Amino acid sequence: xARGKYDIRRYPxxxxxxxxxxxxxxxPLIVVTIYSFNDSxxxxxxxxxxxxxxxxVFVGVESDKFKSAAWNSFTIAMxxxxxxxxxxxxxxxxxxxxxxxxxxxxxxxxxSLPLMVPEIVTAVAxxxxxxxxxxxxxxxxxxxxxxxxxxxFAYMPIAARMQGIEDSYEQAALDLYxxxxxxxTRILLPLMAPGIISGFLLAFIISLDDFIITNFVKGAGxxxxxxxxxxxxxxxxxxxxxxISTMLLAISIVMVTISYLVSKSDNTK
Amino acid sequence: MEKSAPxxxxxxxxxxxxxxRYGDFTALKRISLSIRDNEFFTLLGPSGCGKTTLLxxxxxxxxxxxxxxxxxxxxxxxxxxxxRPVNTVFQNYALFPHMTVTDNVGFGLEMLGRxxxxxxxxxxxxxxxxxxxQFAGRKPAQLSGGQQQRVALARALAPQPxxxxxxxxxxxxxxxLRQTMRYELKELQRExxxxxxxxxxxQEEALTMSDRVAVMSxxxxxxxxxxxxxxxxxxxxxxxxxxxxxxxxxxxVDQIAQGRATCHLGGGHELTCDAVEGIGVGAHVHLSVRPxxxxxxxxxxxxxxxxxxxxxxxxxxxDIQTIVDLNEGPRMTVRTSNSARGARRVFEAGxxxxxxxxxxxxxxxxx
Numbered sequence: 146x147a148r149g150k151y152d153i154r155r156y157p158x159x160x161x162x163x164x165x166x167x168x169x170x171x172x173p174l175i176v177v178t179i180y181s182f183n184d185s186x187x188x189x190x191x192x193x194x195x196x197x198x199x200x201x202v203f204v205g206v207e208s209d210k211f212k213s214a215a216w217n218s219f220t221i222a223m224x225x226x227x228x229x230x231x232x233x234x235x236x237x238x239x240x241x242x243x244x245x246x247x248x249x250x251x252x253x254x255x256x257s258l259p260l261m262v263p264e265i266v267t268a269v270a271x272x273x274x275x276x277x278x279x280x281x282x283x284x285x286x287x288x289x290x291x292x293x294x295x296x297x298f299a300y301m302p303i304a305a306r307m308q309g310i311e312d313s314y315e316q317a318a319l320d321l322y323x324x325x326x327x328x329x330t331r332i333l334l335p336l337m338a339p340g341i342i343s344g345f346l347l348a349f350i351i352s353l354d355d356f357i358i359t360n361f362v363k364g365a366g367x368x369x370x371x372x373x374x375x376x377x378x379x380x381x382x383x384x385x386x387x388x389i390s391t392m393l394l395a396i397s398i399v400m401v402t403i404s405y406l407v408s409k410s411d412n413t414k
Numbered sequence: 415m416e417k418s419a420p421x422x423x424x425x426x427x428x429x430x431x432x433x434x435r436y437g438d439f440t441a442l443k444r445i446s447l448s449i450r451d452n453e454f455f456t457l458l459g460p461s462g463c464g465k466t467t468l469l470x471x472x473x474x475x476x477x478x479x480x481x482x483x484x485x486x487x488x489x490x491x492x493x494x495x496x497x498r499p500v501n502t503v504f505q506n507y508a509l510f511p512h513m514t515v516t517d518n519v520g521f522g523l524e525m526l527g528r529x530x531x532x533x534x535x536x537x538x539x540x541x542x543x544x545x546x547x548q549f550a551g552r553k554p555a556q557l558s559g560g561q562q563q564r565v566a567l568a569r570a571l572a573p574q575p576x577x578x579x580x581x582x583x584x585x586x587x588x589x590x591l592r593q594t595m596r597y598e599l600k601e602l603q604r605e606x607x608x609x610x611x612x613x614x615x616x617q618e619e620a621l622t623m624s625d626r627v628a629v630m631s632x633x634x635x636x637x638x639x640x641x642x643x644x645x646x647x648x649x650x651x652x653x654x655x656x657x658x659x660x661x662x663x664x665x666x667v668d669q670i671a672q673g674r675a676t677c678h679l680g681g682g683h684e685l686t687c688d689a690v691e692g693i694g695v696g697a698h699v700h701l702s703v704r705p706x707x708x709x710x711x712x713x714x715x716x717x718x719x720x721x722x723x724x725x726x727x728x729x730x731x732x733d734i735q736t737i738v739d740l741n742e743g744p745r746m747t748v749r750t751s752n753s754a755r756g757a758r759r760v761f762e763a764g765x766x767x768x769x770x771x772x773x774x775x776x777x778x779x780x781x
Contacts, residue, residue, distance in 0.1 A: 313504050316475055317508040317510070319474075319494070320474075321521050321522035321570075322496045327525060332510055336512060
């Protein structure tokens with residue numbers, strides 16, 4: 146840790162700048178969290194502490210809609226993250242362990258390009274693609290679209306991790322009579338594990354959170370949590386939306402914490 | 415450890431006409447050499463000479479473009495690394511960072527299908543051999559460089575390979591540790607009776623540890639022999655220059671009679687030395703003479719004496735290095751042992767001296 150003369154905290158304006166940034170980032174989240182406990186049908190007037198909107202989410206008039214949307218979101222995120230992480234792991238192994246091959250730079254570009262393409266373009270393209278092959282829109286189209294766009298997100302942390310693993314570990318394993326498969330499962334995979342877990346969590350969150358692409362490729366009647374919330378908000382914001390948002394926030398915090406703990410628990414120490 | 419009777423006649427590794435090409439670049443130009451069972455064999459050469467390539471070909475990490483490699487009579491050059499009964503100590507050790515020291519050392523046996531219990535027991539023995547038993551439960555990152563080095567050795571020795579390959583294993587250690595490890599490696603080789611093939615660019619390492627040394631340069635074998643033989647009777651200019659320090663003088667051969675060659679060098683100096691096959695009258699070649707086989711005197715002696723003037727004295731601990739400019743001729747370095755100071759006096763800079771060569775010290779070399 147750099148301390149003393151070049152400590153960034155000594156720069157003029159450091160503290161106000163920090164406070165300003167943190168406020169801008171977190172004030173809206175804090176407001177939503179606090180008002181989710183408001184005992185009022187209005188979203189702006191505070192009328193005392195209550196958990197009625199949380200109860201409303203689970204038993205209220207919209208509860209069935211939200212429950213089925215949440216279940217869709219969860220299963221899609223789970224499957225999409227698992228499949229895309231598997232594909233990304235194999236892609237990273239191939240890209241980084243195959244040595245220099247022609248079109249390697251192109252391959253890398255192709256994998257990472259979706260990160261830079263505006264999401265609306267991907268959404269329109271995916272919709273046109275499903276229409277042109279006559280795929281009926283519904284749960285499956287959402288799932289396929291999510292698997293596809295989650296791959297680059299899962300790939301990045303896995304590839305970054307893999308780049309730091311020297312070839313010599315696998316060579317040492319082969320030298321010590323391991324088969325290629327054993328070298329992969331016993332040596333490479335455990336060393337890649339933190340990257341794979343990060344990739345999975347990232348893909349999971351990205352899928353859970355996606356609105357634009359989902360909204361394009363979903364069929365009538367099939368909702369994920371973001372599209373259900375959006376649909377609900379169109380008829381005016383009710384406090385139950387804030388309760389759902391707060392719960393999503395809590396899930397995110399848990400995921401980020403897990404991700405942090407995983408990166409901390411380095412299996413080499 | 416079970417130990418077969420040392421049998422110098424048995425060939426452990428036989429490399430026959432091995433060629434390695436990467437596209438247009440030829441890394442190894444048709445190398446043939448036989449490494450005996452139970453010997454400490456060193457591949458020595460500057461970086462890029464092909465020594466590591468040859469080692470990796472024996473280990474199985476590089477394909478052989480042409481030629482064959484035999485291990486105790488069996489051709490192994492087409493086998494994958496995990497089918498060759500040889501193990502490697504890597505330059506950066508390549509210890510598996512997520513496994514404990516014991517699991518690292520036992521890994522090879524486990525992969526050979528032994529039980530976990532047996533692998534652990536054997537790992538324990540090996541760790542005792544390298545005196546690291548108290549670190550058995552640690553991860554490699556919690557060990558010092560020298561300890562990691564010994565774990566790497568134990569891991570490679572645990573499956574009892576027929577040949578142990580060592581790829582510059584000491585280069586990452588500091589000088590003091592490197593010197594200790596040289597001795598330990600040599601001891602370990604004697605105790606285990608396993609053939610060691612050691613790759614290094616450090617000629618001192620090669621001379622101190624090896625039974626035999628193969629000197630390589632630009633993909634070719636320059637000379638193969640015992641350490642002393644290579645030092646004292648180098649075959650060519652490269653070997654003489656690369657191994658130890660030497661005075662390399664350009665000479666012309668004037669006359670050859672009764673096995674002695676009379677040569678002259680710059681400044682009109684003349685001397686005679688043993689004639690060498692392949693170097694005839696009129697040849698312009700190099701003459702090598704080790705600095706420690708020269709001595710200084712005030713007047714010419716019975717030996718080959720060349721007049722000159724002392725330019726400088728450099729104190730290098732055990733020796734004094736005297737730089738002498740031969741009259742109108744080349745510069746030479748003379749080493750005088752400090753313990754001999756009483757017998758052989760030190761001449762101050764500027765004094766006129768004679769540089770004398772011990773019997774048989776000067777060698778004519780082909781380029």
